[in-house]
Amino acid sequence: MPVPVPTLQVALPVPLPRLFDYLPPPGIAAAEVAVGQRVRVPFGSRELCGVVLGHGEAAPGVELRAALALPDPAPLLHGELLASLRWLAGYLHAPVGEVLATALPAALRRGEPLPDTTRHGWVLSEAGRTALPGLRAGKPRALAEQLVDPRDEDWLDATLPGWRAPLRRLRERGLVARIVLPDAPAPAPRTAAFSPNPEQQAAIAAITAAQGFTPFLLEGVTGSGKTEVYLQAIAACLARGRQALVLVPEIGLTPQMLARFRDRLGVSVLALHSGLGDGERAAAWLAAARGQARVIVGTRSAVFVPLPEPGLVVVDEEHDGSYKQFDGIRYQARDFALVRARALGVPVVLGSATPSLESLHNAQAGRYVHLRLRQRAGAAQPPPVRVVDVRKRPLQAGLSPQALEAIASALAAGGQVLVFRNRRGYAPVLLCHDCGWSAHCPRCSSEERPMPMTVHAQGKRLQCHHCGYRKPAPPACPDCASLALQPQGNGTERIEEALQARFADVPVLRIDRGSTGHRDALQRHFDALGTRPGILVGTQMLAKGHDLPNLTLVVVVGIDEGLFSADFRSGEKLAQLLVQVSGRAGRAARAGEVLVQTHHPEHPLLQTLLRGGYPAFAQAELALREAAGLPPFAHMALLRAEARHAEPPQQFLQAARQALQGFALEVAGPLPAPMPRRAGHVRAQLVLCANARAPLHVALQAVMPVLYALPEARRVRWSLDVDPADL
Ligand code: ADP
Numbered sequence: 244m245p246v247p248v249p250t251l252q253v254a255l256p257v258p259l260p261r262l263f264d265y266l267p268p269p270g271i272a273a274a275e276v277a278v279g280q281r282v283r284v285p286f287g288s289r290e291l292c293g294v295v296l297g298h299g300e301a302a303p304g305v306e307l308r309a310a311l312a313l314p315d316p317a318p319l320l321h322g323e324l325l326a327s328l329r330w331l332a333g334y335l336h337a338p339v340g341e342v343l344a345t346a347l348p349a350a351l352r353r354g355e356p357l358p359d360t361t362r363h364g365w366v367l368s369e370a371g372r373t374a375l376p377g378l379r380a381g382k383p384r385a386l387a388e389q390l391v392d393p394r395d396e397d398w399l400d401a402t403l404p405g406w407r408a409p410l411r412r413l414r415e416r417g418l419v420a421r422i423v424l425p426d427a428p429a430p431a432p433r434t435a436a437f438s439p440n441p442e443q444q445a446a447i448a449a450i451t452a453a454q455g456f457t458p459f460l461l462e463g464v465t466g467s468g469k470t471e472v473y474l475q476a477i478a479a480c481l482a483r484g485r486q487a488l489v490l491v492p493e494i495g496l497t498p499q500m501l502a503r504f505r506d507r508l509g510v511s512v513l514a515l516h517s518g519l520g521d522g523e524r525a526a527a528w529l530a531a532a533r534g535q536a537r538v539i540v541g542t543r544s545a546v547f548v549p550l551p552e553p554g555l556v557v558v559d560e561e562h563d564g565s566y567k568q569f570d571g572i573r574y575q576a577r578d579f580a581l582v583r584a585r586a587l588g589v590p591v592v593l594g595s596a597t598p599s600l601e602s603l604h605n606a607q608a609g610r611y612v613h614l615r616l617r618q619r620a621g622a623a624q625p626p627p628v629r630v631v632d633v634r635k636r637p638l639q640a641g642l643s644p645q646a647l648e649a650i651a652s653a654l655a656a657g658g659q660v661l662v663f664r665n666r667r668g669y670a671p672v673l674l675c676h677d678c679g680w681s682a683h684c685p686r687c688s689s690e691e692r693p694m695p696m697t698v699h700a701q702g703k704r705l706q707c708h709h710c711g712y713r714k715p716a717p718p719a720c721p722d723c724a725s726l727a728l729q730p731q732g733n734g735t736e737r738i739e740e741a742l743q744a745r746f747a748d749v750p751v752l753r754i755d756r757g758s759t760g761h762r763d764a765l766q767r768h769f770d771a772l773g774t775r776p777g778i779l780v781g782t783q784m785l786a787k788g789h790d791l792p793n794l795t796l797v798v799v800v801g802i803d804e805g806l807f808s809a810d811f812r813s814g815e816k817l818a819q820l821l822v823q824v825s826g827r828a829g830r831a832a833r834a835g836e837v838l839v840q841t842h843h844p845e846h847p848l849l850q851t852l853l854r855g856g857y858p859a860f861a862q863a864e865l866a867l868r869e870a871a872g873l874p875p876f877a878h879m880a881l882l883r884a885e886a887r888h889a890e891p892p893q894q895f896l897q898a899a900r901q902a903l904q905g906f907a908l909e910v911a912g913p914l915p916a917p918m919p920r921r922a923g924h925v926r927a928q929l930v931l932c933a934n935a936r937a938p939l940h941v942a943l944q945a946v947m948p949v950l951y952a953l954p955e956a957r958r959v960r961w962s963l964d965v966d967p968a969d970l
């Protein structure tokens with residue numbers, strides 16, 4: 244009887260919901276290959292790197308290709324992390340190979356060999372010790388004198404810049420030897436902990452006493468000392484010999500924040516963020532996997548680091564939108580952090596001054612332990628908020644006379660001012676005053692929905708904020724040739740220009756994605772300003788991050804669009820933004836003030852927020868969501884489709900709708916997407932809504948294979964978004 248052939252089942256980074264069978268690489272038996280090992284395989288005419296997820300058998304005679312090689316001797320993904328990632332693939336109904344590829348740092352995903360995370364150093368050899376007294380004065384001798392003791396390469400970089408050239412000379416003569424050093428000795432903590440106030444103390448005690456998986460919602464007003472609570476809970480976790488993972492929003496991970504962790508904790512604190520190179524990311528991931536990194540502080544994708552000795556997971560600013568990935572594998576890092584903490588059996592702390600309604604709902608339902616910090620730590624006082632009614636008031640670059648007066652007096656008193664406007668560029672629209680023509684993006688506009696292009700560079704350039712398309716601004720109206728082209732409305736650039744003209748004797752700095760691409764650039768801006776009186780103008784990049792002890796006035800301009808948006812989450816986002824921005828004022832000893840300009844001072848959102856703060860707003864909003872059957876009282880998924888022409892997305896979504904019939908969920912659509920056209924593609928969507936998670940997942944489980952097989956699927960780009968952040 245013919246014998247079946249043992250095979251490897253491999254997850255590959257391709258958009259197909261299945262594993263692929265391969266013979267093991269030549270000379271290796273399938274049984275010798277472990278689940279979780281990386282494997283390089285031929286795929287069509289390409290070569291891909293995948294992960295072995297199982298063993299199978301092929302009937303004799305079936306033609307299978309053989310894998311090419313195994314980059315590592317042991318599994319790279321295993322235990323809790325591999326299990327959690329497989330769970331995530333199931334939850335998102337996404338191909339497991341793509342989920343695993345998303346979780347791995349790019350260099351490892353491409354199949355590159357593991358980077359070396361051992362520390363190397365140099366020391367004089369026997370010959371070197373003998374030769375040292377006879378060496379001529381000069382750089383090699385100066386280096387040799389240092390290498391009487393073993394020295395770490397990082398230490399040499401810091402202490403003797405340019406040491407590599409003299410080292411080569413010593414090495415050629417056999418006077419030095421390269422050595423492997425033991426793990427870095429813990430740097431001594433340089434700052435002491437504050438003695439916590441009673442609320443902080445209660446929070447620290449609860450987190451530290453938690454046994455096993457325990458989710459906490461730490462709701463604390465800005466400046467209430469949440470970070471201090473994290474630091475002391477992490478210190479207790481480290482003292483038990485455990486690792487801590489801290490997730491922070493994209494704009495929250497400042498050098499200042501990292502320095503605070505490093506100075507306090509006395510262990511190696513590893514940063515993981517998009518600013519690192521591929522090699523650095525891979526090395527950081529591996530340092531966590533090997534237990535060398537004791538504290539990992541990172542943005543969204545840091546939720547995928549292996550934690551062999553887990554003790555605590557923290558998600559700072561858990562409401563922040565940057566935790567949701569918006570393309571590819573659309574995971575929510577906060578939610579996945581909870582899944583991992585459960586699997587790891589450790590406490591998880593979600594911290595925020597403005598918790599998401601999802602987390603508040605979970606806390607109120609008793610699923611999370613609700614910890615509160617109601618007061619600002621230390622001497623700081625919460626700033627009073629004043630709503631400025633700008634109806635019928637003369638505005639200068641969008642600023643009211645009251646705002647300009649308040650800015651002048653704050654500066655005169657030696658304070659700093661933050662002017663917040665969530666619109667980059669010079670002006671949102673370029674309009675012809677004679678005929679009404681306005682500039683629209685040719686790639687994103689449709690007949691029903693023209694998309695204005697933003698004016699940049701004082702009116703010289705037009706740019707689409709949705710697809711990135713740019714062009715020079717026309718010198719005259721393309722329709723009527725009039726020269727009366729006027730930028731309408733105010734972006735951060737124009738506000739900056741107006742403030743520079745008016746307050747010429749102080750620095751005016753603009754902070755937005757246009758002016759401040761890199762996180763270090765942000766730091767340089769703040770450093771340049773120092774504690775002098777001055778004005779910062781910016782978008783939500785300013786809402787969180789750097790502590791500005793001298794900031795005494797916050798002016799919020801142009802929030803009215805957010806009051807009337809179609810997205811059911813826009814109210815929540817606006818309330819969070821207002822509270823977060825306001826929280827930047829009066830962080831330290833100097834008292835602060837907040838001015839909010841609006842044409843709708845009586846709007847319920849503003850009124851509730853003003854009278855009862857974020858908790859009152861959240862209660863009112865939760866009641867509305869419950870009445871409307873919206874998340875967190877319902878569970879949603881979004882099926883998106885786009886193509887160059889309108890019909891294929893319609894046809895695909897119609898077919899999907901058919902397939903979803905008979906399941907216990909509401910299906911709405913096909914509807915045009917919020918941006919019905921973008922970068923030349925027509926976009927539509929189907930909204931799936933159920934009153935519980937289970938029926939939604941039962942339906943998706945059954946229908947996804949059908950969708951992949953639909954002939955209509957081949958003519959569109961489609962994707963599923965479980966728990967979408969925007970509709
Ligand atoms: P949050 O993270 O809630 O915004 P932080 O932890 O950054 O607050 O604390 C705000 C400020 O108060 C920081 O400057 C911090 O050093 C200080 N602080 C925190 N806890 C205490 C305390 N118990 N006593 C005195 N100052 C504190």
Ligand code: ZN
Nearest residue numbers: 675678720723
């Ligand atoms: Zn015109």
Ligand code: ZN
Nearest residue numbers: 684687707710
């Ligand atoms: Zn565009």
